Amino acid sequence: MFALVDCNNFYASCERVFRPALEGRPVVVLSNNDGCVISRSNEAKALGIPMAAPWFKIEERLRGCGVAVCSSNYALYGDLSRRVMQVLAGCAPALETYSIDECFLDFTGLPGDLTARGLDIARTVRQWTGIPVSVGIAPTKTLAKLANRLAKKGRSPAGPALEWARLPNPQETLAGIAVEDVWGIAKRWGARLRALGIAQAQALAAADPRLLRREFGVVVERICRELQGVSCLPLELVPPPRKQILVSRSFGERIRSFAELRAAVSVFAARGGRKLRTQRLCAQAISVFLHTSPFDVVGPRYANGAMRPLDPPTRDSGRLIRAAVAGLEGIFRAGLAYQRAGVLLLDLVPADARQGVLFSAVPGDGARADRLMDCLDVLNRVPGRPAVRYAGELLGERWRMRQRRKSPACTTRWSELPVVRADAACLSVAAAGRSGVCLPRISL
């Protein structure tokens, strides 16, 4: 038995935690560079703001609607996610963190009423972190996803938790769910399924698994069986090691000079190195890529990438930067307006299982390089922009993203901690330990 706990409108909800005045107001969070809408509060959804809409296209229409617009603040979201997961870890014997805002819990064999347990989880997470969540409970992950969806849409009489087995008529419910709303079925497969006369979740559950296997492969066959209640996707208790690490950004403005691209690519490579080290991995290859904007109508279009082997495998930021810049030299074309670049670290291997090179031409990358990187990481431990950087990273800043409306890093940066003023009477009530919930009225 699985429970899927999913944060409601996660990024928008995070913005509300430290700005209670946003409660009840439409809130949208924008992607990097303040580009597209990537999270919407219920009020924003009610205004008809579509997911992934480019903000500049809908901004005008929404003027006067009182929409609170936030640049994305990943330091905040990452930290609140960590707190939510920490609370959830105490709610079940095992859990799988599925994404920044979702978590599968193992509910197998738990005594008592599972719906009540789900409601209790939702209440606890809300009270301890400020984040509203929904809980779907079912014998398979796919059905738990659907149950969660129903709970989120207010289809659960109990509130934010819904147990599949408690539905009065599960078949009828499946018949009311479009096939594209099933986890793992998106637009393309949806269209092909519809062409076969499979338009709802119920039809998919009833379809011939052999046909699905033949037409779509094992993935859709599994989804079919999961809809029938046969669990095919187990809980992954230990996250498998990363296979690749990507660091890329769209630029705040178009970049034309090699020097500035080199600065951006150096920053990406250094950041990739840091990610490698926190995950105790080494890369055996690095790829650097860049392209002009696919939306620009004037000027030539260009996209290219270059791959370089890293032998021996490395997590040394200096070597990563050198390799990335060498790759960049090969693909840079003068006279173009670049919109985005990135660095991809590939063929990752555990750092303690690196294959050495018998006749190494690369000096270092042994204990000495490791110590240097450890030192760098200690100096840069505080989140935010690193304290110590490679000189190459500093040779241009114009590529950096636009983030005009970013909220403070309330929980990860000393200088941005919120100041709390609380009503004294209310605090004394809370301190007296009266039973029940007493949230003091606070202003920030």
Place this chain on the structure above:
DNA sequence: TCTGGGGTCCTAGGACCC
């Protein structure tokens, strides 16, 4: 003026091995 940034899995086909 302005359009995100990460990831994974599966399959088919080709090249190669004994």
Place this chain on the structure above:
DNA sequence: TCTGGGGTCCTAGGACCC
């Protein structure tokens, strides 16, 4: 006249997820 049966590895492309 006749030409096996069993594998692995790699890559590109297509699909999906948040």
